[in-house]
Amino acid sequence: MNTRTQPKLARLSDALATYEPVIGLEVHVELGTNTKMFCGCPTTFGGSPNSQVCPVCLGLPGSLPVVNRTAIESTIRMGLALNCTIVPWCRFARKNYFYPDMPKDYQISQYDEPICVDGYLDVDVPTDDGVTTVRVEIERVHMEEDTGKLTHAGGAGRIQGADYSLVDYNRAGIPLVEIVTKPVTGTGGLAPAVGRAYVSELRDIMRTLGVSDVRMEEGSLRCDANLSLSRSGEPWGTRTETKNVNSLRSVERALTYEIRRQAAILGAGGSIKQETRHFHEDDGTTTPGRSKEEAEDYRYFPEPDLMPVAPDPAWVEELRATLPEPPSVRRKRLQQEWGISDHDMQSVINAGAVELVELTVAAGVDQASARKWWLGEFSRHANENDMELTDLAVTPAQIADVESLIVEGTLNDKLARQVFEGVLAGEGEPSDVIKKRGLALVSDDSALVGAIDEAIAAMPDVVDKIKGGKVQAAGAIIGQVMKATRGQADAARVRELLLEKLEVS
Amino acid sequence: MSGITRDEVAHLAKLARLDLTDDELDRYSAQIDQILDAVAKVAEVADKDVAATSHPVVMENVFRDDVVTPGLSAQEALAMAPAREGDRFRVPRILDEE
Amino acid sequence: MSADVLRMSAASLAAALAGKQITAEEVTRVFLERIRDVDPQIHAFLRIDEEGALATAREVDRRRDGGENLPRLAGVPVAVKDVMTTVGMPTTVGSAILDGWEPPYDATIVAKLRDNLMPILGKTNMDEFAMGSSTEHSAYGPTRNPWDTDRIPGGSGGGSAAALAALEVPLALGTDTGGSIRQPAAVTGTVGVKPTYGSVSRYGLVALASSLDQAGPCARTVMDAAMLHEVIAGHDPRDSTSLPDPVPDFVGAARRADVGGVRIGIISELTGDGYQAGVMQRFTEAVETYRGLGADIVEVSCPNFSYALAAYYLILPSEASSNLAKFDAMRYGLRVGDDGIATVEQVMARTRDAGFGAEVKRRIMLGTYALSSGYYDEYYGQAQKVRTLVQQDFDAAFEQCDVLISPTCPTTAFRLGEKLEDPLAMYLNDIATIPVNLAGNAALSLPVGLAPEDGLPVGLQIIAPHRQDQRLYNAGAALEAALEDQWDRPFIEGLQ
Numbered sequence A: 001m002n003t004r005t006q007p008k009l010a011r012l013s014d015a016l017a018t019y020e021p022v023i024g025l026e027v028h029v030e031l032g033t034n035t036k037m038f039c040g041c042p043t044t045f046g047g048s049p050n051s052q053v054c055p056v057c058l059g060l061p062g063s064l065p066v067v068n069r070t071a072i073e074s075t076i077r078m079g080l081a082l083n084c085t086i087v088p089w090c091r092f093a094r095k096n097y098f099y100p101d102m103p104k105d106y107q108i109s110q111y112d113e114p115i116c117v118d119g120y121l122d123v124d125v126p127t128d129d130g131v132t133t134v135r136v137e138i139e140r141v142h143m144e145e146d147t148g149k150l151t152h153a154g155g156a157g158r159i160q161g162a163d164y165s166l167v168d169y170n171r172a173g174i175p176l177v178e179i180v181t182k183p184v185t186g187t188g189g190l191a192p193a194v195g196r197a198y199v200s201e202l203r204d205i206m207r208t209l210g211v212s213d214v215r216m217e218e219g220s221l222r223c224d225a226n227l228s229l230s231r232s233g234e235p236w237g238t239r240t241e242t243k244n245v246n247s248l249r250s251v252e253r254a255l256t257y258e259i260r261r262q263a264a265i266l267g268a269g270g271s272i273k274q275e276t277r278h279f280h281e282d283d284g285t286t287t288p289g290r291s292k293e294e295a296e297d298y299r300y301f302p303e304p305d306l307m308p309v310a311p312d313p314a315w316v317e318e319l320r321a322t323l324p325e326p327p328s329v330r331r332k333r334l335q336q337e338w339g340i341s342d343h344d345m346q347s348v349i350n351a352g353a354v355e356l357v358e359l360t361v362a363a364g365v366d367q368a369s370a371r372k373w374w375l376g377e378f379s380r381h382a383n384e385n386d387m388e389l390t391d392l393a394v395t396p397a398q399i400a401d402v403e404s405l406i407v408e409g410t411l412n413d414k415l416a417r418q419v420f421e422g423v424l425a426g427e428g429e430p431s432d433v434i435k436k437r438g439l440a441l442v443s444d445d446s447a448l449v450g451a452i453d454e455a456i457a458a459m460p461d462v463v464d465k466i467k468g469g470k471v472q473a474a475g476a477i478i479g480q481v482m483k484a485t486r487g488q489a490d491a492a493r494v495r496e497l498l499l500e501k502l503e504v505s
Numbered sequence B: 001m002s003g004i005t006r007d008e009v010a011h012l013a014k015l016a017r018l019d020l021t022d023d024e025l026d027r028y029s030a031q032i033d034q035i036l037d038a039v040a041k042v043a044e045v046a047d048k049d050v051a052a053t054s055h056p057v058v059m060e061n062v063f064r065d066d067v068v069t070p071g072l073s074a075q076e077a078l079a080m081a082p083a084r085e086g087d088r089f090r091v092p093r094i095l096d097e098e
Numbered sequence C: 001m002s003a004d005v006l007r008m009s010a011a012s013l014a015a016a017l018a019g020k021q022i023t024a025e026e027v028t029r030v031f032l033e034r035i036r037d038v039d040p041q042i043h044a045f046l047r048i049d050e051e052g053a054l055a056t057a058r059e060v061d062r063r064r065d066g067g068e069n070l071p072r073l074a075g076v077p078v079a080v081k082d083v084m085t086t087v088g089m090p091t092t093v094g095s096a097i098l099d100g101w102e103p104p105y106d107a108t109i110v111a112k113l114r115d116n117l118m119p120i121l122g123k124t125n126m127d128e129f130a131m132g133s134s135t136e137h138s139a140y141g142p143t144r145n146p147w148d149t150d151r152i153p154g155g156s157g158g159g160s161a162a163a164l165a166a167l168e169v170p171l172a173l174g175t176d177t178g179g180s181i182r183q184p185a186a187v188t189g190t191v192g193v194k195p196t197y198g199s200v201s202r203y204g205l206v207a208l209a210s211s212l213d214q215a216g217p218c219a220r221t222v223m224d225a226a227m228l229h230e231v232i233a234g235h236d237p238r239d240s241t242s243l244p245d246p247v248p249d250f251v252g253a254a255r256r257a258d259v260g261g262v263r264i265g266i267i268s269e270l271t272g273d274g275y276q277a278g279v280m281q282r283f284t285e286a287v288e289t290y291r292g293l294g295a296d297i298v299e300v301s302c303p304n305f306s307y308a309l310a311a312y313y314l315i316l317p318s319e320a321s322s323n324l325a326k327f328d329a330m331r332y333g334l335r336v337g338d339d340g341i342a343t344v345e346q347v348m349a350r351t352r353d354a355g356f357g358a359e360v361k362r363r364i365m366l367g368t369y370a371l372s373s374g375y376y377d378e379y380y381g382q383a384q385k386v387r388t389l390v391q392q393d394f395d396a397a398f399e400q401c402d403v404l405i406s407p408t409c410p411t412t413a414f415r416l417g418e419k420l421e422d423p424l425a426m427y428l429n430d431i432a433t434i435p436v437n438l439a440g441n442a443a444l445s446l447p448v449g450l451a452p453e454d455g456l457p458v459g460l461q462i463i464a465p466h467r468q469d470q471r472l473y474n475a476g477a478a479l480e481a482a483l484e485d486q487w488d489r490p491f492i493e494g495l496q
């Protein structure tokens, strides 16, 4: 399936023993505004091709852009959440290059005058012995517009070898925010994990801010990863820029691959070429793209169709007041409220379930049960179906309903799992599922007594053991009763009734 | 003379996506050289400490509300397309890095 | 009647229509017939929309008969420069690359013409993408000057100006990036106005240089221009550079026509050397007329205007090189060389080479150069500094004067072909109009007589500060009226 020639790779441990990786990340996020950056077309995902276009985003002759206020506000809020300075005055520029997915053959972007500068983000990076916090400095946050979507006909759907291509401009003009870090140094072997944790944290911030739904699988977050290696105390080496790194896992893999590839070249006395490279999800490799010498000359100049943006300090403060609690602060607060260990908290974070657990607790479920459901049953279901936890068709309120039925004794754990199975399958509310599947516990003592009597009669030897003081032997009889009632009995109640009957306590 | 070379003009043509003939290259090289000579005059104000003006009339913060407005149907969008396939624009093969 | 209708001003036509002395359909038919008669020689029009124009005219008549109160210019025909998008009529911008392109939307100012029930007779010829001063750069053949068909009608809006001069239409729209309304007006003996940048919507004008382009009225009298200007002016939320100001009373200013005590400045850098003798003679006489009308004449100096032409020929090509990138054969327009083997890059390059004319290609390459890394500061950056200096010169001059004047062009209409192979000589024709675009001011050109040596019209340019366009109409109408008295005949009678 893969015909790429594999370059020599160094062992990661050898590479890190000799070289210090320097990473840099450029993340593009599609904003969740109602309309595009410069026109009133909707931004909803999945419309039929070229159904969400107008003269402006199609780049028809004569059309003109007008800036979406909400996009500016979202970007400023994002900058504030990343501890940036909001500049008092900035402009859009045109980045000129020809490409069929770009309707005007220039992209309206910010160039030397980004709206947010000089921020940072503290990210918690899991290590073998706990969690370490790394500060990633942000160079800039700027606005631009997305391009259309190409599909390639022939050549196995890839651009290479395709006979022709097709363009859908629905995505063209959707507001993009680009967040560029300063070089991150001194993280050693943690570098790939830092990259991943940074993108993950960024994603959490966007979601908390409500500025983007950040669905990586729909391409609403895209990442370029820069990497260079240097020997300690020496100047930084030549960097490569790896494009198309579009999942958290890919960030880590792409950086790791580049560390090993570059180390092998340097180790053999070679030198690194400054170039863009492309990451391949299928095998985790990168291949060369454009070199520095072939780089386009983008001929940036101030966009003459737009006026400057000069955020009034009062406006910025108004926006600052709308910022929610930062995810890192919130996580610390929740860990304290729940009274759980670093390790347990990290599990919740890794599962991407912080907010879901929080909401579930808020719905009245105790934290241990909330974590148990989200990290257990639901994570498993999401994994099996290749879904995000947030996309599962189960709500905190439903979890609270089911939990109260467990406390009441109407359901046991096993039945509760079946209830959720039904809920996730779209069979309705928990009460509907219970009714349709007939899942309630047998709570009528008289029905249980019959089953218990039968079990006692069938297992005289066990009864003797219990009467002889070996109460733990009761499990066999309880199991028999549960079997007879097809699991719909409350095991605790069965035990109570059995011991009562045998006059043991 | 501005000293722009024929090779430079050929590079400009490539950047600007103009498939010029040799004849055109010769002619434009001479003319562009001549024009550049004339416009190089702007360098004479180089020492002046003046701000750049990119808009003749300055305004700031011209925004629109984030409200959906009617656009074109796919039919209208594709009506003038040189080539199409279904509801997409059809374009020649893209020779590019992978 | 029809000969009268042809020569009537738009204002008189509007009055006759309102007084039901004539129907809009009759008026429209008279002009359509005139176009049929003379346009084969003039070639002012690229396209006639007989049906559309007559439909609008009939609607005007029907609604007027129904007793409705209609807009002032309802029923007065108008022509539209082919740079403006029009639903139902192709928009080519004078270029082969857009041959037959039917835009799915109207330019804002075209929509305003429709809202005002003005029958749109057709689309007028222009230099390709508005690059030129002669309309010879149209892919569809040149327009000829009605005063002498061997001469150019000016450009880029030669079609609109020639149509007015040849009595094919009473009103027209143009766009002015470096003089494309004013210079054609000057060389055809008509009136043309470049409004303050941002005061007329650019939405739907196929952009040449976004920071310089401005649409404006073309007419045969100052009053007519004022009336059309009121129709098209005003804020447009679809144009981010559109000023939020209310529209001033241009018609009132044209009616006032009183320059008593008005301070009029002569820009010394825009007179004398390089200007044709007959042009200077008529200009000087006009200055004396103004003095006689009670104006205070002052001499002002704008030293940085000497850099204006150079700055303009960097800023315009730079912006144009980017604005014209979209003509890439992907979504609309011409596609050349798509043989199934050629790459997208090759098809783009072949199409653009085949679809653009020589002047367009020249300017695209010039602009590409001026913006490219390593040259940006030296060229584009410097040109923007010049722009600041030109603006400062204007600011200083307007401290001493209410309006400024100069000849609109250094010469009268030159011969077809005369400057076609000498771009620099062609560019020099706009030396007096370009500073206005760089600074964004308003300016008007009106005829002030014929040059004695060649009998061709001479234009005078009046320049007003930003957002003071009404001053153009006051000063313009005063001079126009005085010249009429002086010569004892409407100036337009000089037309063949």
Ligand SMILES: [Mg+2]
Pocket (backbone or CB within 6 Å): A109, A144, A178
């Ligand atoms: Mg970018």
Ligand SMILES: [Zn+2]
Pocket (backbone or CB within 6 Å): A036, A039, A040, A041, A052, A053, A054, A055, A056, A057, A058, A173, B071
């Ligand atoms: Zn749109």
